[in-house]
Amino acid sequence: MTESVNLPAGFEDLAPYAAVWGSLETQEERYLQRQHSTMKDLKAYYDATAPRLNAIFDHLDQFPMDALPDSEALLYRTALGLTETAMAIEVFNQPRVPYAPFPHKMAIEWNEYR
Template sequence: MTNSILPSGFEELETFVSYWVAETSQERVRLRSEASMEAIRRFYDAMMKRAGEILTRFNGRQAESLSPEEEVLYKLLLGLAHAAMAIEIHKQPRAPNSPWPNGLRILRSPQPYGHSL
């Protein structure tokens, strides 16, 4: 018996779990802001290859129905949203001309994997 971090078939994404899986939106912002563009690009490219399949897997599902391995995969998908912002919009880890660290505190975000309070 193996201790899988992710659902079967997604093993190639396990290398990203230790960095990109976060419990809150605030933590995902911090991870993106402190990552190098090279690291963000590697994560983004790997996830984009599987994003459609991952979205299909979760379509119509309630968070409460996810297995622990699926929760980790879902949190990787949430991390992809932040990586995409860096790659597709900012072209750098943070918004241009924004100070880091900053005093921005996210008070509300999607539940159950986004709450910061």
């Protein structure tokens, strides 16, 4: 059974990537998705989405970030996947962090130092 992916008008071509990356709610989920993806899949997603970032952000800027409609929230989560995919494509040239055990998790902590 295929679930319908509802992206805003003009972004329907990103539906195959939204089905994967748009369903991920957290940075950790996106991090693990990258590790489990093939370079072929990551490259296809990157090539389809990265050139559209300005259009995606221009569209999303029309809405308050704390109250995105469902289709815009899906588009936003889809675009967030590029934070992980870009590392594989632009830095590692592989889905996984070199010399790190597979799979592994990463925790990001935010501290305010004065």
